[in-house]
Amino acid sequence: MSRELQDKAKELLEKEEVAQVIGYGAGTRRSRARPIFITSPEEASQLIWTPACVNNLAVYLTRKETKVPGRVAITAKGCDARALFVLIQEKQIRREDLNIIGLACRGVLSKKALDQGKGDLDEETLSAKCKVCLVHTPVEFDFLVGEKIDSPEPSSDPYEVIADLESRSPEERWEYWQGELSRCIKCYACRQACPLCYCNRCITEKSIPQWIEKSPHARGNLAWNIIRAFHLTGRCVGCGECERACPMDIPLMLLNQKMAREVKEQFGYVAGMNYQMEPALATFDPKDHEDFIR
Amino acid sequence: MPHIYEPHLVKTEEIIEETPDIKTFRLVFSEEALAHNFSFKAGQFCQLSVFGEGEATFCIASSPTRKGYIECSFKRVGKVTQSLHDREVGDTLGFRGPYGNWFPLEEMKGKNLIFVGGGIGLAPLRSLIWNCLDTRGDFAEIMILYGARSIADLVYKAELREWESRSDVKLVRTVDPGGEDETWDGHIGFVPAILEKISPSPEKAILITCGPPIMIKFVLQATDKLGFLPEQVITTLEMKMKCGLGKCGRCNIGNIYVCKDGPVFTYQQILSLPAEF
Amino acid sequence: MKEKILSIKNRDKLIQGLREKGFRVYGPRESEGIILFGEIQSSSDLPPQYTNSAHSIKEFFLPPHEPLLSYEVRKEGIKTHPLDQYPIPSVLYGVRPCDAAYLPIIDKVFAWEEKDELYLARREKTLVICLACEEPDEACFCASLGYSPTGKEGCDIALTPLDDKRLFAEFVSEKGERLLAEFPDLWEEIRPDDEKRRAEVEKEARGKIRRQVEMEGIKKWLDEHFEDPLWEEISRRCIGCGACYYLCPTCHCFDIVDEGNLWRGIRRRIWDTCSFGHFTQMPAHQPRGSQDRRYRQRIMHKFKYYVDRFGPIACVGCGRCIEVCPVGIDLTEILAKIKERVTASAKD
Numbered sequence: 001m002s003r004e005l006q007d008k009a010k011e012l013l014e015k016e017e018v019a020q021v022i023g024y025g026a027g028t029r030r031s032r033a034r035p036i037f038i039t040s041p042e043e044a045s046q047l048i049w050t051p052a053c054v055n056n057l058a059v060y061l062t063r064k065e066t067k068v069p070g071r072v073a074i075t076a077k078g079c080d081a082r083a084l085f086v087l088i089q090e091k092q093i094r095r096e097d098l099n100i101i102g103l104a105c106r107g108v109l110s111k112k113a114l115d116q117g118k119g120d121l122d123e124e125t126l127s128a129k130c131k132v133c134l135v136h137t138p139v140e141f142d143f144l145v146g147e148k149i150d151s152p153e154p155s156s157d158p159y160e161v162i163a164d165l166e167s168r169s170p171e172e173r174w175e176y177w178q179g180e181l182s183r184c185i186k187c188y189a190c191r192q193a194c195p196l197c198y199c200n201r202c203i204t205e206k207s208i209p210q211w212i213e214k215s216p217h218a219r220g221n222l223a224w225n226i227i228r229a230f231h232l233t234g235r236c237v238g239c240g241e242c243e244r245a246c247p248m249d250i251p252l253m254l255l256n257q258k259m260a261r262e263v264k265e266q267f268g269y270v271a272g273m274n275y276q277m278e279p280a281l282a283t284f285d286p287k288d289h290e291d292f293i294r
Numbered sequence: 295m296p297h298i299y300e301p302h303l304v305k306t307e308e309i310i311e312e313t314p315d316i317k318t319f320r321l322v323f324s325e326e327a328l329a330h331n332f333s334f335k336a337g338q339f340c341q342l343s344v345f346g347e348g349e350a351t352f353c354i355a356s357s358p359t360r361k362g363y364i365e366c367s368f369k370r371v372g373k374v375t376q377s378l379h380d381r382e383v384g385d386t387l388g389f390r391g392p393y394g395n396w397f398p399l400e401e402m403k404g405k406n407l408i409f410v411g412g413g414i415g416l417a418p419l420r421s422l423i424w425n426c427l428d429t430r431g432d433f434a435e436i437m438i439l440y441g442a443r444s445i446a447d448l449v450y451k452a453e454l455r456e457w458e459s460r461s462d463v464k465l466v467r468t469v470d471p472g473g474e475d476e477t478w479d480g481h482i483g484f485v486p487a488i489l490e491k492i493s494p495s496p497e498k499a500i501l502i503t504c505g506p507p508i509m510i511k512f513v514l515q516a517t518d519k520l521g522f523l524p525e526q527v528i529t530t531l532e533m534k535m536k537c538g539l540g541k542c543g544r545c546n547i548g549n550i551y552v553c554k555d556g557p558v559f560t561y562q563q564i565l566s567l568p569a570e571f
Numbered sequence: 572m573k574e575k576i577l578s579i580k581n582r583d584k585l586i587q588g589l590r591e592k593g594f595r596v597y598g599p600r601e602s603e604g605i606i607l608f609g610e611i612q613s614s615s616d617l618p619p620q621y622t623n624s625a626h627s628i629k630e631f632f633l634p635p636h637e638p639l640l641s642y643e644v645r646k647e648g649i650k651t652h653p654l655d656q657y658p659i660p661s662v663l664y665g666v667r668p669c670d671a672a673y674l675p676i677i678d679k680v681f682a683w684e685e686k687d688e689l690y691l692a693r694r695e696k697t698l699v700i701c702l703a704c705e706e707p708d709e710a711c712f713c714a715s716l717g718y719s720p721t722g723k724e725g726c727d728i729a730l731t732p733l734d735d736k737r738l739f740a741e742f743v744s745e746k747g748e749r750l751l752a753e754f755p756d757l758w759e760e761i762r763p764d765d766e767k768r769r770a771e772v773e774k775e776a777r778g779k780i781r782r783q784v785e786m787e788g789i790k791k792w793l794d795e796h797f798e799d800p801l802w803e804e805i806s807r808r809c810i811g812c813g814a815c816y817y818l819c820p821t822c823h824c825f826d827i828v829d830e831g832n833l834w835r836g837i838r839r840r841i842w843d844t845c846s847f848g849h850f851t852q853m854p855a856h857q858p859r860g861s862q863d864r865r866y867r868q869r870i871m872h873k874f875k876y877y878v879d880r881f882g883p884i885a886c887v888g889c890g891r892c893i894e895v896c897p898v899g900i901d902l903t904e905i906l907a908k909i910k911e912r913v914t915a916s917a918k919d
Contacts (some may be wrong), residue, residue: 028903034809055898060808063810063859065861065863112604185842186842187815188840189814192810192811193812195808195837213828213830214828215694215841245897247814249605296653297639297653297688298686299640300640301640303648305648344829345651345829346829346833347829349827371855372594392594417761532850534850534852536827540683541683541685541823543823543824544824547673547847547851549875566914
């Protein structure tokens, strides 16, 4: 499969259909992969597609250091492609500027598995997000590496873990989050890894007034993590990069998935499945749940 | 036991509105002992704080020869300066300092001094100017070239008039093209251009400059053209700072810490700094 | 340097004894597969096996957030109250030599001219008992920087396991030696073969380090290549988070913030990093406006600026930056790339 990918990338660059290919290359640690940026056909042989290709490369499309003039090809798993579609919806990139090299995906390795140096995909090593994936094949692509895979019924309820938390009392939940968030050090790896956190000036960087305290104490951590979950509501595509990037192992996806469920239940909307749709929280529909605005 | 991050308290004794966005505060230490004995050298800076908003770096704009108070001038550009602008006479601020190095007064003695300032950049120069004027006999000729975007943006207007009226100082004023009005009797042109026009002699001279980064850049180039050696040209640089004492790392640029090795630098030293500046 | 043997049984008694004397004892603790330093009640709280803690011991000397003073506006003006800074005497047990080695390096900046008593008081009141590393991790490269899995830099007492019952104890500092006097019965005399065995343990551990960096010539290259296409190349995938900086023991930059309102609040010191644009953002000027310049600052500060000013390289080879980077940036790879250029230009 890596071969199919390399050939396609080489072709795109040779024909000058794209100025750059963003994909995965081998990392320096056992079984790892990492983002690479290819601008010449000879470099295409560096591209790989393995269960270690965990990064969501869409994050590089809004960073000025990795933008190049012209069209860009980007390898995208189903979850990555969802992020691409939200970016298109939000007018951060144009569909015609992208060549989406879709990756038919059976899942990627979990952070734990990678830390343990494991390279083979199985029930144990599969990332939690993959167990509830709806997009084994990206919803839209210009080229597909591998055979189309139908998304099977998720083997577990995506909101199972949240249901467990919800069954606890507010005091228990508060304690749980105080505990988890106490480890936050405000490194903003979650924000930087997220393809949809692309604000030139994040709310934490606004100082008049300082809306979100910068200190990594309980109050500051709560403020930051909650505001991020809110700002991603209706936009988060569940790629899990925030949780994977977090050096303190905070289960950030719980917050994002909870908000995603709320949006689904209230607006029947799931982010990143159809970029022709208007974003749920940026649109008013007379049939909306809230009736205070009519 | 006080630690190095603990500020002294100062009271605002007087507030002068220099321009629509620049104010000068005259500050007096709340602690008796400091009020009388506080000493510093021209060129040094301090960290002023508005409790609840934060700290920011300001050069001490008054002369060390004048005891009993210090003065700082600042432009409203951000959180702390905005808050400072909202302060009233009698308000208490925090003060940490003096930090940094200072203008090399000893080496300047007996020489012709040429001060070149732009906008709020006159503030650090003012400390040195008054220091020199208060010990006038130590120096040969003194010229002050000062300009701003427009007449309204000139700072220390009263002192400009005072310097103008003195016979032992030559004052040259300029505003950027478009910044004049029909009453303006000074030059019209950017400061580096006027400097070249006046073409002061580098013979036994020291040129001290401060202003917006772009102005400094062109002034330094102008000194090259006029035949000044880099050792004869001194400037004071701005860099984002926090602790002011070499710990927090914020002002580290190239091999230097602006709070420790600066803010006063010779052109010679700047040439050896990476282009990061 | 005094050398004794500490049996595992006596090690347990030592921990108890230190607690009884009022020391807070911290050691590596495992929770859901992650090792972090936490308070331990006895040595049974220690994990049977571990490579290193996920986070360095930096937070014990420079906490992620620390109150500097509180302020309160009263009728007579503002009253500032320096907050009580006297740290409780603590013992850090089981610190790996690479982590302890960071202390003498960073002491220099906190003792530079104005003494940062907040950091220095913690240093004085904390006893660091190192435990040698027998199974270096994949990302470790302490040896390339002149350190060792059984090293002693920054330790007050350095322990090397000779086998599963006996630890070879070296008393590196006066602070460490005090424990000889305070717990006279816990230390045994060394046996004739112990030093040899200790050397064997070191050799074995060194042999297991997989990463090797040739440092010769790198400093000179950095002196001469402030501008170089390499910076953009190595930092392209960097997403600009603070993970490697915050987990790095030698990274020490901080911010000072006021939290509260105009009447009452606390001024704090908090971790900050040159990775963020705001670090150098000024109204009129931004010297490091792109990630490649900011990444260059990281490398330059650690391998050149700190060396020029204070002497040692501000890196101990603990490998956390490599482990934690979400996009696979590898410091040893970067140093190797620089070395390649050094070698190439030497040939010219």
